[in-house]
Amino acid sequence: MLLFICINATAQQPIQERLGYSKETKLLIIHTDDLGVSHSEDSASIILLEKGYASSGSIMVPCPWLSEIAAYAANHPDADLGIHLTLTSEWKYYKWDAVSGKDKIPGLLNSKGFLYDDLDSLGKMAKLDELETELRAQIEKAIQCGVHPTHLDSHMGSVFFNKDFLKIYLKLSHEYKLPCLLNVAAFKMIYNVDISDIITDKDVLTDNVFMAFPPDNNAQHITYYTSMLKDLKPGLNCVLIHAAFDDDEMKAITQDHPDYGAAWRQNDFNFFSGDACKKLIADNNIRLITWKEIKDKLMK
Amino acid sequence: MLLFICINATAQQPIQERLGYSKETKLLIIHTDDLGVSHSEDSASIILLEKGYASSGSIMVPCPWLSEIAAYAANHPDADLGIHLTLTSEWKYYKWDAVSGKDKIPGLLNSKGFLYDDLDSLGKMAKLDELETELRAQIEKAIQCGVHPTHLDSHMGSVFFNKDFLKIYLKLSHEYKLPCLLNVAAFKMIYNVDISDIITDKDVLTDNVFMAFPPDNNAQHITYYTSMLKDLKPGLNCVLIHAAFDDDEMKAITQDHPDYGAAWRQNDFNFFSGDACKKLIADNNIRLITWKEIKDKLMK
Numbered sequence: 001m002l003l004f005i006c007i008n009a010t011a012q013q014p015i016q017e018r019l020g021y022s023k024e025t026k027l028l029i030i031h032t033d034d035l036g037v038s039h040s041e042d043s044a045s046i047i048l049l050e051k052g053y054a055s056s057g058s059i060m061v062p063c064p065w066l067s068e069i070a071a072y073a074a075n076h077p078d079a080d081l082g083i084h085l086t087l088t089s090e091w092k093y094y095k096w097d098a099v100s101g102k103d104k105i106p107g108l109l110n111s112k113g114f115l116y117d118d119l120d121s122l123g124k125m126a127k128l129d130e131l132e133t134e135l136r137a138q139i140e141k142a143i144q145c146g147v148h149p150t151h152l153d154s155h156m157g158s159v160f161f162n163k164d165f166l167k168i169y170l171k172l173s174h175e176y177k178l179p180c181l182l183n184v185a186a187f188k189m190i191y192n193v194d195i196s197d198i199i200t201d202k203d204v205l206t207d208n209v210f211m212a213f214p215p216d217n218n219a220q221h222i223t224y225y226t227s228m229l230k231d232l233k234p235g236l237n238c239v240l241i242h243a244a245f246d247d248d249e250m251k252a253i254t255q256d257h258p259d260y261g262a263a264w265r266q267n268d269f270n271f272f273s274g275d276a277c278k279k280l281i282a283d284n285n286i287r288l289i290t291w292k293e294i295k296d297k298l299m300k
Numbered sequence: 301m302l303l304f305i306c307i308n309a310t311a312q313q314p315i316q317e318r319l320g321y322s323k324e325t326k327l328l329i330i331h332t333d334d335l336g337v338s339h340s341e342d343s344a345s346i347i348l349l350e351k352g353y354a355s356s357g358s359i360m361v362p363c364p365w366l367s368e369i370a371a372y373a374a375n376h377p378d379a380d381l382g383i384h385l386t387l388t389s390e391w392k393y394y395k396w397d398a399v400s401g402k403d404k405i406p407g408l409l410n411s412k413g414f415l416y417d418d419l420d421s422l423g424k425m426a427k428l429d430e431l432e433t434e435l436r437a438q439i440e441k442a443i444q445c446g447v448h449p450t451h452l453d454s455h456m457g458s459v460f461f462n463k464d465f466l467k468i469y470l471k472l473s474h475e476y477k478l479p480c481l482l483n484v485a486a487f488k489m490i491y492n493v494d495i496s497d498i499i500t501d502k503d504v505l506t507d508n509v510f511m512a513f514p515p516d517n518n519a520q521h522i523t524y525y526t527s528m529l530k531d532l533k534p535g536l537n538c539v540l541i542h543a544a545f546d547d548d549e550m551k552a553i554t555q556d557h558p559d560y561g562a563a564w565r566q567n568d569f570n571f572f573s574g575d576a577c578k579k580l581i582a583d584n585n586i587r588l589i590t591w592k593e594i595k596d597k598l599m600k
Contacts, residue, residue, distance in 0.1 A: 039394075039552035064364040067412075068393035068552075093368035094339075099413065102401035112367075112445060113399065145412060249549040252339035252368075 015204065015236045019289075019297050027289045028281070029206075029238040030272060032057035033084055034155070036066045038094075038253055040262075041244040044269045046072060048243050049079055053272045055288045058084035058153050061138040062096045062115065066145065074146030080290035082151035082178070083142050085135050085169070087122050087158035089115040094253045099137040105130040123161050132168045135159070139176060151291035153181035160191050167198060177299045179204040179291055181238065204298055207235035212268070214259030221267045222276075229280040236289070243269040315504065315536045319589075319597050327589045328581075329506075329538040330572060332357035333384055334455070336366045338394075338553055340562075341544040344569045346372060348543050349379055353572045355588045358384035358453050361438040362396045362415065366445065374446030380590035382451035382478070383442050385435050385469070387422055387458040389415040394553045399437040405430040423461050432468045435459070439476060451591035453481035460491050467498060477599045479504040479591055481538065504598055507535035512568070514559030521567045522576075529580040536589070543569040 016025040032045040032054045042065055048054035059069050059081055073081050087108060089095045095114040098105050102113060107127040109115060116122045142149055152173055154160060159169040166187075173180040186209045187193045199205065212224045228239065244250045246266035254261040271277055281288070316325040332345040332354045342365055348354035359369050359381055373381050387408060389395045395414040398405050402413060407427040409415060416422045442449055452473055454460060459469040466487075473480040486509045487493045499505065512524045528539065544550045546566035554561040571577055581588070 039549060043552075064394055064396065067395050071393065093371065094364055095367050096364065097397075101403040103403045104401075113441065141413065247548055249339060249547075249552075252343075252549075 014234070015207065016234060019236075019294065021287070024234050026232045026234050026284070026286045027236045028232065028286050029056050029236075029289055029291065030054045031153075031238055031240050032243050033153075033240050034058075034060060034242050034244075035069045035081070035084065036060045036063040038063075038244065038249055039065055039068065040247050040250040040253075041065075041242070041265070042068050042072070044243040044245050044265070048269065048272055051273070052288070053277070054241070054243070055290045056080040056082065056150070056292075058082040058151070059142060059147060059149075060084045060086045060155055061142050062086050062089075062099050064096065066142075070142065070145035070147050073148065077148060078292075080150050080292045081147055082153060082291055083139050083147075083149050084153055084155045085138055085159050086155040087115060087126070087131070087134070088117065088119065088156050090117050090156065090257070091253050092256045098134050099141050100130075100134045105134050108134055119156060119158055119161050122158055126165075128164055128168065131159075131165060132171070135168060135172055139172065149176070149178055150295050151179045151181070152176075157191065160187050160193065162191070163193050163195070163198070166193060166195055170198065170203065174202060177295070179294045179299055181206060181209070183207075183209045204294055205236075206238045208233065208237045210237065210239040211241075212264075214261075214264055218263075218267050218270075221264075221271060225271050225277070226280060229277070229284055229286065232284060232286055236294075241268040241272055243272065245269065314534070315507065316534060319536075319594065321587070324534050326532045326534050326584070326586045327536045328532065328586050329356050329536070329589055329591065330354045331453075331538055331540050332543050333453075333540055334360060334542050334544075335369045335381070335384065336360045336363040338363075338544065338549055339365055339368065340547050340550040340553075341365075341542070341565070342368050342372070344543040344545050344565070348569065348572055351573070352588070353577070354541070354543070355590045356380040356382065356450070356592075358382040358451070359442060359447060360384045360386045360455055361442050362386050362389075362399050364394075364396065366442075370442065370445035370447050373448065377448060378592075380450050380592045381447055382453060382591055383439050383447075383449050384453055384455045385438055385459050386455040387415060387426070387431070387434065388417065388419065388456050390417050390456065390557070391553050392556050398434050399441050400430075400434045405434050408434055419456060419458055419461050422458055426465075428464055428468065431459075431465060432471070435468060435472055439472065449476070449478055450595050451479045451481070452476075457491065460487050460493065462491070463493050463495070463498070466493060466495055470498065470503065474502060477595070479594050479599055481506060481509070483507075483509045504594055505536075506538045508533060508537045510537065510539040511541075512564075514561075514564055518563075518567050518570075521564075521571060525571050525577070526580060529577070529584055529586065532584060532586055536594075541568040541572060543572065545569065 036059045159165045242265050244265035246262040250262035336359045459465045542565045544565035546562040550562035
């Protein structure tokens with residue numbers, strides 16, 4: 001069964017009203033994660049963004065293909081692109097390190113000089129000042145490369161891993177005036193972190209966050225997303241997708257890694273570029289929204 | 301016309317005799333450069349190495365696929381793999397930085413934190429102590445990742461660029477007891493650097509170095525390599541090839557870059573994996589040799 005994260009848990013004024021929409025409006029960000037990780041991911045995601053099938057995406061700054069997506073961002077200033085803050089390097093044979101000089105953030109790197117494979121190692125080894133240094137460096141490097149970031153979120157949810165990490169995430173969100181992906185219920189359920197006491201009116205809460213978790217099965221994928229779109233509630237919804245092609249590059253990157261593979265990514269691309277998805281969005285009166293609109297209206 | 305580097309210019313005892321062969325022996329290292337740069341390059345080169353079509357190869361330590369070729373090296377301790385010392389990151393959208401912490405080697409990195417695109421920038425900006433730090437770090441990182449290096453050479457000939465760089469290259473060769481690619485005439489012709497006065501009897505000179513330079517043309521490629529094999533002289537010869545597949549990954553990496561593209565690499569793979577090459581080697585009494593044999597016999 002695919003995991004379904006869908007719990008509304010905010011005490012703020014309904015965000016759709018804060019954004020100038022009626023209380024009944026079903027807002028949806030279709031968000032392509034992992035930009036910059038590979039040419040395959042960039043190519044598939046750029047198609048979704050260009051054709052309006054995805055409303056937003058976010059960039060992994062430490063990854064080898066950063067320059068490709070940064071050049072796209074520089075040439076498409078209206079593209080809705082944020083920073084997918086990255087503190088892990090999880091694939092078997094395809095690795096990256098951090099953006100900060102490694103002398104500055106030794107606690108974030110494994111013995112071979114790469115970011116850790118997994119969240120547990122990161123959680124145990126990271127020092128908070130180093131974490132802040134690296135996250136800040138990723139935002140700055142993206143800007144330097146021509147990206148005008150519209151929001152923040154986090155690869156593998158690494159900055160949601162504990163409350164201390166989350167406080168740094170919020171600090172950077174406030175400092176750069178960038179909305180960031182926040183969902184009280186999902187963070188509680190997945191990371192066992194209660195953020196309700198550190199959220200203020202300055203923060204933008206996403207009411208519902210969706211993602212088709214592995215194990216992958218194309219039929220389940222379609223069923224999951226179809227139900228999600230049919231049952232979408234009024235408020236701000238965000239679906240996290242990972243669009244890439246099931247090609248040699250993506251297969252090689254994701255080899256010997258449980259889940260989140262090339263076929264899973266191709267299925268995401270197929271569903272969101274398909275006519276069925278477009279029809280479901282129209283039939284269910286779903287309004288796609290960008291992080292940029294949220295930033296411009298709520299983070300001035 | 302393809303550039304033909306073929307000038308014998310060593311005053312040492314013929315190296316084939318130092319290695320225990322007759323004076324008439326035509327020794328040839330078929331050397332696959334650029335391992336670790338991409339999955340495509342690794343996959344094609346590993347086929348050549350596994351089947352004995354190539355005798356040797358060298359690894360770009362700062363590149364994203366280092367872990368793939370390092371795992372291969374660790375699992376194949378007899379594979380003849382050296383370090384392709386890398387001080388440039390020349391592709392448009394696919395970039396890497398250095399292995400040393402960037403605080404240690406600021407003069408080797410451009411404003412975006414990547415190694416320079418070109419040799420001229422490197423030559424102007426590099427400080428010698430930083431260069432030595434980085435080259436040493438690349439050798440050490442390869443060893444730490446499971447590689448047992450058999451030799452040194454250099455990506456884009458960056459360490460052949462001037463005499464100061466070359467002295468560091470020789471220093472590391474002596475210190476690690478690794479033979480390194482050296483050719484007096486080629487260095488003079490391509491880099492305008494005369495190394496004849498810094499070479500000693502400790503050093504192994506390659507008599508002739510060959511490479512099919514772009515612009516690429518498959519018929520020219522075949523003609524060039526066929527002539528090279530037919531006309532090969534006694535002594536130690538080395539042909540530098542760049543084997544990869546003309547696939548989406550390699551096309552994307554080499555896009556908008558003059559020369560050295562995916563098709564050029566596929567042509568190298570095709571020629572050296574083909575029956576014609578095998579027959580030319582046999583018919584012309586050419587003996588393939590590894591850097592490991594040279595290391596074991598001459599660098600103890």
